[in-house]
Amino acid sequence: MVVGSVSRGCQVVVIGAGPGGYVAALRLAQLGKDVILVDKGPRLGGVCLNVGCIPSKALIHAADLAYEVRHGEQMGLSVDGLRVDLPKMVAWKDGIVDRLTGGVEFLCSKNGVEVVYGSARFLTDRSLEVAGKDGMLEVQFESAVIATGSSAMQLPNLPFDGERVIGSTEALSLQEVPERLVVVGAGYIGLELGTVYAKLGSEVTVVEFLPEILPGLDRDAAKTLQRRLKKLKIKLLLNHRAVSHDDGEDPALVAIGPDDQEIRIPADLVMMSVGRVPRTADLGLEAVGVATDDKGFITVNDRQQTSVPGIYAVGDVAGGMLLAHKAYQEAKVAAEVIAGEPAAFDNVAIPAVVYTDPEVAWTGLTENEAVEQGYEVVTGTFNFKASGRAMSLEATDGFVKAIADAGTQQLLGVVAVGRGVSEFIGEATLALEMGAFLEDVALTIHPHPSMSEAFQEAVEAALGKAVHQVNK
């Protein structure tokens, strides 16, 4: 690209190459559109591939393995001198990230998506400029898709310094296991990475301002997870507000407890995970009048259209559940709407998974939501303590709960806690999308032995027909 300002035209410009952006760009290209994909770089794939879903799952798996090996005595496994080489683990993780981000680049080039690296800023509702390292490029477009995602929220009194107070991004590339790690925020990111370091040997304390972990989560699930966190020796301080970081001789996080008492939690490292904010700054949204909500997320309709005709938003920046798979679906909807197809985001359920130990997954309505919506709710639960597969995995913590409408017997939601439950929450989501009744699931043969059997058993329990447990 030549220095100075160059002007180009295209049918659609997509801003941000995370799960929302690259999927939108690829689908648009498949639909015959001439697409420019703008990303700050250096690698495509956004938070998910670079510093989110994928790298965290790699570290979680490695940490699980280390933990299981150390705790395999009753299975007849004794290991002396297991050494955790964190730099090597991180390098392995980086290799996975490279492969995946390279895969996105490959797909873009094969589908004819032109990638431009730089920061985009709207000039008008039909043009934007991209500030790249080689100069400015002006892009005229017919439609634009904003997919800039979200970033970790920072508290003013606890700003990231990149060394002692860090965000999840840095926590994925540590070179040594901190002796004492304090995690601020008991959301899914804090709990997942807190568990990783606890398993790798850190003494972990999680500080949460609210009285509960994972707000909104099924209370039985939260209880099960909390019990397990305790077993992993993760200290949970609920109702504690983190106020500052003492970077002195004895570094510590200062927090205020429920009785307004100030406590110091010794911390070699503080990881902040108090929420995420939309990345909309410097996009020039005000200039074109794209409306945002009170938290700064771009408001969209079910066709992913913003308040400005021709401009769409997908993924985290459009609010709702901040999940890559939600972004995928929104991206496809936006692309198809732009191509003139009658698409809309009308999904019944968006599954969510927290990759803690045990995993927590849910889809559809929670029990509380179902009651709030006026359903007469019937539930059925199967506990992994009675599961042969769970026993053979030495992973009996957890359960599956099916939530249904007592009147029609329609399945409304599923909550699952346990080893590998992320793998069958998709099945439960399919059941919800297909409008399954309890009997549909109960009459579906599930493989034995597997963790997914618990879903069938839970549904049978809701029908009062459980076989492998005593019916209530």
Place this chain on the structure above:
Amino acid sequence: MAHVFNFPDVGEGIHEGRVVEWLVAEGETVAEDQPLLKVETDKAVVELPSPNAGTVLVLHVPADSAIEVGDALVTIGEAGEALPESESKKDSPRLVEVPAVAVAEVTPVAPVSGQRRRLATPRTRALARKLRVDLEAIQGSGAGGRITDEDVQRAAEAPATPVAPGSTAVPVGIAEVTANGEVERVPVSHLRKTIAGAMRASKQISAHVTHVEEADVTDLFEHYRTVKASVEASGGRFTLLPFFIKALVTVLKDYPIFNASVDEERGEILLKKYYNIGIAVDTPEGLIVPVIKDADRKDMVELAAEIVDLAGRARERKLMLDELRGGSCTITNIGPLGGVFATPIINQPELAIVGLHKIQDRPVVVDGEIVIRKMMYMSISFDHRWIDGAEGARFMTDLVNLVAKPGLLMARL
């Protein structure tokens, strides 16, 4: 224990009907399976039998009222039994059709479930978007009110889509219905509405074209006359129609596209390997098309008997739903009622309909001489989207050839 008997889901997308008459009264004792009432649906009048024995405690809907699947019809229990609150007559949902002001006074027992999503699979929802059908506005025919692809398709084809607020009720170019003198207002029957919807949908969907051919049926008629007496001697009625059915089936085998439907979504033509011939029947309430199943496997005497039976029961509106569906091609025998020829409308989702017109003695030229022959016109209306005119002409040439030469027809049976 009192049981409420609801209007059952009788299948085939039927979700509404009209109570024609009650055959029992409140306080009357009924036996199991005793007919309780007559209900007119889109396609037939059916008698609904009592699911159990007992005393009729409440008739929830008066005669001549509209009902939907799931509506309470009757409560049957023991004489003098106290009724649960929710089963008393005044709570019947169909009867609460009162002005909005009055509705406001009713305190709902449970939160309104109106915001709940309609049950439909992702594919069906996508289809609804494509066909611009509002899922909230239609009734699902599937289990638990599930909306099927067929429900969506039917809604898309239905003529009377609810008018969106703010838009004009009368489409541009269509004259408003006004009464400029004395009029009698007659309610449109379910059957009439069904026919109206089907006819309009067929005209909208298919590219109708009609091809007419002339047949010399002198020999066929002679042949028929000799057979008729001996067949009818052993009871029953014998008509000319079975010959035409057999001739049609024979030609359909040679031209499978006329015995087909098209799945446009999948881009596939369904060439049917069965020959279920619909027979248009004129009834006092309107057109009904019962279907003769597997006409290729029945002999003409059997066909004649079946036509008499189906037509008779069609007039009495006593056909089973199963007898009205699954056709692959249709015959309309309009000739006895007069006319030179007509242009029948295709019975969807079929691709062709054959019209049999008046048989008449006419002078014709045979071998250079004018002779009197029994002549008739036969027409075929077919969907020009999938069938070319040349194909239609060849089809009819073969068909009249078979009809003209009963010997040839017999050779092909």
